[in-house]
Amino acid sequence: MTASSRAPQGASPESERSPFARLTELLAPYKPAKPLITLSLGEPQHPVPDFVGPVLARHVADFGRYPVARGIEPFRQAAANWLSTRFDLPRRIDPETELLVLNGSREGLFFAAITAARYVGERKGRPAIMMPNPFYPAYGAGARAAGCEPIFLPTTLANGFLPDCISSDVHALCIYGPAFDLLTTLSKFLSLGVPLVDVVRAATVNPAKALKRPELGTFKAGAAGDASILALEEGAFDYVVSTGERLVGGLRLAARGVVMAGRRWEGS
DSSP: OOTTOBOGGGGSHHHHSOHHHHHHHHHTTOOOSSOOOOOSSOOOOSOOOTTHHHHHHHTGGGGGSOOOTTOOHHHHHHHHHHHHHHSOOSSOOOTTTSOOOOSSHHHHHHHHHHHHHHHHOSOSSOOEEEEEESOOHHHHHHHHHTTOEEEEEEOOGGGTOOOSOOOOOOOTTTTTTTSOOHHHHHHHHHHTTOOHHHHHHHHTHHHHHHTTOTTSSOOOTTSOOOEEEEEEEEEEEEEEOTTSOEEEEEEEEEEEEEEETTEEEEOO
């Protein structure tokens, strides 16, 4: 579908169901020989830490009623301070009137659609809410509950949908493949057609801005004297993604050295 296409079928009740619930149903007929290691839903599956139990015990009387929906004042203040530190906002968020305390992100996404529909006020026709496709089910459910028309924007390179930051996300399960390292991840994006300048920016300047570390990711005077020396190689390079699909790319970034504190080190 195109960026301006309407896809009411995308907001059907089935599409709004939790993907984790649907995954559980798909896996139900299969019985593994060993206990499963569940990597789908990020829920606690380990014993409660020793220091948590006594704290809960001291406040057990508080569990006899619903918590205050607006949260406690120290938390709202901390959240407002974090937002001002994390993002370049024109002004500080008011913790009393501009923060919604939630139990999870799905609540916020759902309420955001209702808030947006009220914000635009009266207009001809149904308000429209644009959302990425693929989309999180809460997007569609929130749009439908708010009486809005969902408009789906395919998250493709042709639509200019590029990541602001690129990292390798290397961990114990992928350091030997398919992630390997940051250069491999960057090379995959090059092979998908993302311009070199955008790939480099997403791994240097943009992360530095996100971390509020302007002295990093730049060669400006006074910046840290650190840099990676890379070579752009052409050929036929085999890449594997986490789903097991393979891609043959024509470009690859290769390490040739590093500069640390102004001193150059050769190597790969």
